[in-house]
Amino acid sequence: VGGKLKAAGEAGAGTDEAPESRILVFVRLRPMSRKEKEAGSRSCVKIVNRKEVSLTEFSSENDYLRLKRVRDSQFCFDSVFPDSTTQAEVYSTSTADLVEGVLQGRNGTVFCYGATGAGKTYTMLGTMENPGVMVLAIHDLFSKVTQRNHSIKLSYLEIYNETVRDLLSPGSPLNLREDKQGTVAAGLTQRSVYSTDEVMELLQKGNKNRTTEPTLVNETSSRSHAVLQVAVEYRSLDGVNLKVGKLSLIDLAGSERALATDQRTQRSIEGANINRSLLALSSCINALVEGKKHIPYRNSKLTQLLKDSLGGSCNTVMIANISPSHLSFGETQNTLHWADRAKEIKTKTQTTVNEEVLDQPDSKTMLVLELQKQNSV
Numbered sequence: 149v150g151g152k153l154k155a156a157g158e159a160g161a162g163t164d165e166a167p168e169s170r171i172l173v174f175v176r177l178r179p180m181s182r183k184e185k186e187a188g189s190r191s192c193v194k195i196v197n198r199k200e201v202s203l204t205e206f207s208s209e210n211d212y213l214r215l216k217r218v219r220d221s222q223f224c225f226d227s228v229f230p231d232s233t234t235q236a237e238v239y240s241t242s243t244a245d246l247v248e249g250v251l252q253g254r255n256g257t258v259f260c261y262g263a264t265g266a267g268k269t270y271t272m273l274g275t276m277e278n279p280g281v282m283v284l285a286i287h288d289l290f291s292k293v294t295q296r297n298h299s300i301k302l303s304y305l306e307i308y309n310e311t312v313r314d315l316l317s318p319g320s321p322l323n324l325r326e327d328k329q330g331t332v333a334a335g336l337t338q339r340s341v342y343s344t345d346e347v348m349e350l351l352q353k354g355n356k357n358r359t360t361e362p363t364l365v366n367e368t369s370s371r372s373h374a375v376l377q378v379a380v381e382y383r384s385l386d387g388v389n390l391k392v393g394k395l396s397l398i399d400l401a402g403s404e405r406a407l408a409t410d411q412r413t414q415r416s417i418e419g420a421n422i423n424r425s426l427l428a429l430s431s432c433i434n435a436l437v438e439g440k441k442h443i444p445y446r447n448s449k450l451t452q453l454l455k456d457s458l459g460g461s462c463n464t465v466m467i468a469n470i471s472p473s474h475l476s477f478g479e480t481q482n483t484l485h486w487a488d489r490a491k492e493i494k495t496k497t498q499t500t501v502n503e504e505v506l507d508q509p510d511s512k513t514m515l516v517l518e519l520q521k522q523n524s525v
């Protein structure tokens with residue numbers, strides 16, 4: 149049963165240390181699909197109020213038609229989104245504040261967690277008609293960035309079978325390395341973008357490059373983690389200061405305990421690796437919650453990449469996606485368990501922004517900046 153929630157930042161108030169906040173955790177319930185209805189699904193998820201959700205376990209015993217209620221468990225989160233919630237509502241409640249921070253030179257991360265088919269990609273990428281968090285965040289950035297000395301750059305990568313690949317220009321696998329801004333993928337394409345339409349097109353194209361494998365359980369299902377990184381650079385008018393805010397938006401692979409299905413083929417190896425990244429994620433979550441000294445980030449590519457977001461100075465949001473159907477009870481229970489655990493993770497509030505003093509610009513840059521300055525008044 150979920151405990152009481154404390155407001156972000158509350159924990160460290162009144163001390164000299166960097167104030168602590170915690171990962172904000174949201175749950176999004178998707179509508180029952182036609183397939184689920186046809187299979188005789190009953191809803192096992194009930195939204196109690198804006199923050200609470202209850203999960204009912206049914207037992208069919210030998211009589212499939214007469215499901216018996218076994219028990220209810222209740223969970224509390226920062227917000228619970230019913231199936232009628234729009235993409236814009238999900239964005240404004242979960243992510244809009246992070247975007248504000250990024251504009252001021254802070255880092256933010258949003259990741260979607262849940263079983264295959266629970267609505268992660270719909271939430272993150274969405275469709276042309278109903279764009280998701282990735283697109284709405286960038287749209288919001290464009291509308292707030294009016295000065296010419298801002299630039300927005302995108303990179304989009306996937307982690308598949310513990311290999312990192314560039315989704316914007318697919319080619320050979322990339323290596324991860326540490327630098328002073330955190331973990332970066334060496335040689336990853338960074339694309340400057342100027343309009344929301346361009347971004348949508350880029351992401352749709354990138355998503356086609358994602359590795360999907362048909363499994364025996366689902367026709368197609370995402371076996372990879374997709375990570376969109378948006379870097380917003382702000383150069384002061386005199387060209388001396390550079391602020392960089394980084395927003396990471398992550399569509400994780402399905403969290404179902406894959407795969408008891410096809411043991412002798414590629415898919416069992418795949419399953420092991422998906423488990424490796426998600427398992428490593430759960431080990432890190434556990435270690436962080438328990439306040440351990442050593443957090444095993446290096447156990448997988450995903451946790452290496454998420455190191456900053458989980459344990460560093462970063463504002464982090466988790467969106468847990470769930471299906472209402474009682475046929476997915478096990479997956480939903482698993483998702484709510486990890487979501488409940490994740491809200492215990494303390495992060496450090498970033499009190500300073502990512503800012504550096506650049507070398508004195510050369511004379512040509514000075515001239516450009518001077519002209520910009522004149523034009524902006």
Ligand code: ADP
Pocket residue numbers: 177178179181231262263264265266267268269270271369370402469
């Ligand atoms: P996942 O990425 O978690 O495997 P998807 O996002 O692909 O799952 O969702 C599975 C299906 O359910 C898709 O057809 C998607 O369009 C639909 N879907 C998911 N969430 C919603 C929602 N909130 N409203 C309407 N349709 C949804």
Ligand code: MG
Pocket residue numbers: 265268269270370
């Ligand atoms: Mg998906």
